[in-house]
Amino acid sequence: MRTRPLKVALLGCGVVGSEVARIMTTHADDLTARIGAPVELAGIAVRRPDRVREGVPAELVTTDATALVKRGDIDVVIEVIGGIEPARKLIMTAFEQGASVVSANKALVAADGAALHAAAEEHGADLYYEAAVAGAIPLVRPLRESLAGDKVNRVLGIVNGTTNFILDRMDSSGAGYSEALDEATALGYAEADPTADVEGFDAAAKAAILAGIAFHTRVTIDDVHREGLTEVTAADIVSAKRMGCTVKLLAICERAADGASVTARVHPAMIPLTHPLASVREAYNAVFVESEAAGQLMFYGPGAGGSPTASAVLGDLVAVCRNKLNESTGPGESAYTQLPVGPMGEVVTRYHISLDVADKPGVLAQVAMVFAEHGVSIDTVRQQGRPDGDGEASLVVVTHRAADAALSSTVEALRNLDTVRGVASIMRVEGE
C-alpha cells in the first residue's frame, strides 16, 4: 500500500460536489483500501465561498479554480461545475498538468468530447464521465467496457427524470402539461427555468454521448434530432391508453438497417405498456440496450440528485486513481467506425396521428388516399364524432413503419385538404 496520497482537486461544490466531498471524507478508509493508496481532497474551487455547505472543509475552499488545477501536485481533477466554460478550459489545463479528469458534464462531453479525449490521450491522462449520463446508473462503463466485445444495435432510454415525472403525473392523474410541470417545480424536480429538461436539451446531450460510445463513432449534440414534451396534451395520453400504451420522452440511438449510418433522436413517443420502459415511474431513469450477442439489457435507477450522481463520480475516481497507481490509463475514445449520423428523415418507425376532420361522406377515403400517395401504410383508423355535433370528427390514424420523411410529406399534404381542419397531434410509436 502506497502511503503518499493521491491529490484530488474538486471543481464545483453544489448539490453533487458537496456530496462528493462528504463521501470522500466519510469513506476515506474504504476508498484507500479499494484504490491501494490514500486519496486526499487537496482543494475545492467554488464561485461563491459563502455558499459552501455544511461538512465541507472550509480551509480547502478557494475561488481560484485555475490556480488550484495548476498548483503542480494534483493527480485527479473532479469537474462538477457543468456548462461549457470555464469547465472546458479547466479540464484542458488539468490534462496539460498531467492530471486525470472525472467529469459529470454532459453538455461539454456531448459538444466537445472528441477534443477532450484527444487532450487526455496526448497527456497520458484519463477522462471518465459516468455521472454525465443518467446519474447513478452504470451506463458509460458497461457500454465502453463490458459490451466492448459485442455489437450494440439500439439504445432506447428514459434519460431525463424531470420529464419522466411530468409525463408520469399526466398519465396517472389526467393532469395537463402545465399542471404537471407546476407539481414537478414545487417538488424540486424541475428547475425555475425548466427549458433544458422540457425542451429535450438535457436528454439530447445524453443521447449523443450514448450513441458515440455504443456505436464507436462520433456523435455530438448537434447531430441529435430533438423535440421536447411541451406539446404533449392530456388527449395524447388518453389516446395512448386506448392503444395500450403510455407516453415517454425517449432518447433513441440506432444503427441503420444497412449498418452504414446511425441516428440519434429525442422526442415524446408512445410505448406499449408491456415494454419494460413503460413501468419506469416518477423521476427514475432507465436505458434499454439491444445488442447482437447479449440480446436485451435494461439499466434502471435514479438518474439525478446529489448522492446518486456522486456515486458515479466516486466510482470513476476509484478507477482513475487505480490507473494512476498502475501508471496506465483506461479506455479512451473509440470512434473507429466513423459512421455518419443520418438525418431524421431516414428514421423508420410507426406514427399515431390525430386529425380534426369534417364529418361527411368521402373524407376518410380522401385521407387514406393521401397516406397511400406518400407510401405510408395505415395500420388502424379510429373515428369519433364530436358530442357538440358541429359537423366535425376526430380521426386517429396509426401507421405501419414508414420513413420520417414520408410521414412529414403526408402530414403536409393532409394540412392542405379542405376537409382536414387541423392536425391535433403527431406522435411516434416505439418499442414494439
Ligand code: HSE
Ligand atoms: N435535470 C436532469 C433530469 C438531471 O431531470 O434528469 C441532470 O441531468
